[in-house]
Amino acid sequence: MTDKQWDILTDVIGGKILSPLPTGFIIDSPWIPGWYGINVLDYFTNDCMWLKANIKAVTGFPDLIFFPGFWSEYGMCTEPSAFGAKCVFFENAFPHADKIIHTLNDIDTLRAPDPATDGLLPFMLNRLKWALPHIEKAGHKIRFSVARGPLNIASYLMGTTELMTAMLTNPDKVHLLLQKITDFLKNWIDLQRKTFPTISGIMILDDIIGFIGEEDFKTFGLPYLKEIYSSDVPVKFLHNDAPCEASVKYLPEIGINVFNMAFYTDLNVLKKSTQNKVVMLGNIPPRDVLASGSPDDVAGAVKTLSSSLESKSHVIFSCGGGMPMGIKTENIKAFINAIEKP
Secondary structure (H helix, E strand, O other): OOHHHHHHHHHHHOOOOOOOOOEEEEOOOOOHHHHHOOOHHHHHHOHHHHHHHHHHHHHHOOOOEEEOOOOOOEOEOHHHHHOOOOEEOOOOOOOEEOOOOOOOOHHHHOOOOOOOOOOOHHHHHHHHHHHHHHHHHOOOOOOEEEEEOHHHHHHHHHOHHHHHHHHHHOHHHHHHHHHHHHHHHHHHHHHHHHHOOOOOEEEEEOOHHHHOOHHHHHHHHHHHHHHHOOOOOOEEEEEEOOOOOOOHHHHHHHOOOEEEEOOOOOHHHHHHHOOOOOEEEEEEOHHHHHHOOOHHHHHHHHHHHHHHOOOOOOEEEEEOOOOOOOOOHHHHHHHHHHHHOO
């Protein structure tokens, strides 16, 4: 993210209405490899290809804010690998992590990882250290610490169904697990910040908070997210592209000031639920419009969204969720042009 883009982001968080209206996307392994023309395994394992693909994205679309920007990651294996999960990689499909908690008693002996040494995390940091001069030469800085959220990681370590069941049958064990994960995440975020002093934002991705009701969110989500977002940074970003109605009104209390949601939720409703205190990053359908639609479809959807907003403050135009596979350059350009020429 460039200095100018960072200033735009903080201006929008502060309530300024900019012209043209800002645009941005979460971009990572589901979109970049296919768009750049390499397979997923090369993207994860070849640092030169990873860097060239990201450089092409940021230089090809200089008017877009990409979140987090130069995301060093290994898909959903990233954090589970640090806990000892077996990671299964494919040549051109997304990796997955096998669960390591088979009974609730396994939670008692689960050791919190050291993010400096465990799993794939040292490789993530080392890639960024190697790439940093090239990133800075392109006019960008590393702005965000990035991690999956505590419920998301818990679902990989023990299975989503098992996690949901344990919330009902043995909540104490779930709290123990979530606290261990939260302590790890705080250390991981701190390590990223110490390694790269330009980091001034936290980005957490957790879809599992959308799978539970309000009372369960208050019990199993709210306290741990408050801990994680307690750091003194100006940008606190949450991604949850599952249903968010049970949790969204608590975002200001948590301290979150940027939110990327599922595409089917009306931004006006979300802005009211958060007292217009949270920047909404959305909300064009990613697959059916941005990826599968024509450039005219994309432009029409953007203009419809723009005209539907009761207030254009605290909005960054995007898709609902991260940028998915298959989005072509011409559709991205149509998106940008529809913003610039409403």
